[in-house]
Amino acid sequence: MRYRGSQDFKHSQSPRVGVLVTNLGTPDKPEKGALRRYLREFLSDPRVVEVPRLLWLMILHGVILNIRPARSAAAYRTVWTDEGSPLLTNTRAQAEALQTAMTRLHGESVIVEYAMRYGTRSIPEQLQSLFEMGTRKLLVLPLYPQYSGPTGGSTFDAVAADFQRRRWLPDLRFVAQYHDHPAYIQALADSIRAHWAEHGRAELLLMSYHGEPQRYLEQGDPYHCQCHKTSRLLAEALELTGDEYQTCFQSRFGREPWLQPYTDATLKALPGKGIRSVQLICPGFSADCLETIEEIGVENREYFMHAGGERYEYIPCLNSQQGHIEALTQIIEEQIQGWLPLSQDSDATAARARNLGAAS
């Protein structure tokens, strides 16, 4: 084991609370080579694909990395903007808005950075930067409302792997999930109500979440249950009856069964059941990305319209909307409250505590 030495914390910096918000990661360019690098790192993570290692590496390198990069690159090109991949630009905007909120509340005491689990802007790189800016107390907030092994679990692994190389660890808090946090549910409900105020209501509100293999649920992953709880709480906040909303799962990858019902199959079947107008929201994605903009915004719209649907509206992710930033600020505040105000010099505090003890 090689531990890093004195560059862990800058002793000269005044101590701060560091907040690291993270998301999945995205390719650097919508091109085959960049997709290959990104998918190789992502799909090699044993938290993401739980298949015996040797077998999986053969499939990954023999088949998937030869076929998927070109196909995925073409899909990414349809959502790419002048600033880059939407997942990256949306996450950056969230981090900037959160920094503004933290500065308003705590001055210079709290710094916010953002990192990606895979690809550019890695977790170790941003942790290093937070430590160099004086972080002694660290809050990690993966921007996945529902916990799953492939997302929150994998993010924790990356933080832990970085810590294994450090001598001096900060105090650490990790938000594994906020799927039922009242402020998050309210932000989602407000966004839907705002959409209704402008466009009116459809017959059905479809809540679509990223899927994962059914097997993970059977082995104890709480993701499926947390998605359903988010849906139920959101429906309650909107006063929807059971037939006015439905939960479904998108973005299936590979051949084994994933969480069901599948979003695409659901949309193909709805017109046949007499439902011709739907609104979709993705309460498991904090930021719009390929999987929402292209898969929900374009691909699934076509399935629904071809099956006889008449009206299809995608309600965007909360991204850096004010209500979302307020909800995330509240989640952060609940975690860091006991850490503030920070003492400028913890040795001095300890000495003061000793003196107080001696005086009494």
Ligand SMILES: C=CC1=C(C)c2cc3[nH]c(cc4nc(cc5[nH]c(cc1n2)c(C)c5CCC(=O)O)C(CCC(=O)O)=C4C)c(C)c3C=C
């Ligand atoms: C291979 C298995 C996959 C699992 C398990 C998985 C879980 C999972 N993913 C998200 C969130 C996102 N996934 C995104 C893209 C994406 N996901 C997979 C595969 C699995 N995801 C692939 C192969 C891809 C790449 C895109 C493609 O080639 O089609 C994204 C978007 C990234 C972007 O750059 O826009 C997000 C976000 C969650 C929440 C989740 C857990 C249940």
Ligand SMILES: [Fe+2]
């Ligand atoms: Fe995914």
Ligand SMILES: [Fe+2]
């Ligand atoms: Fe997809």
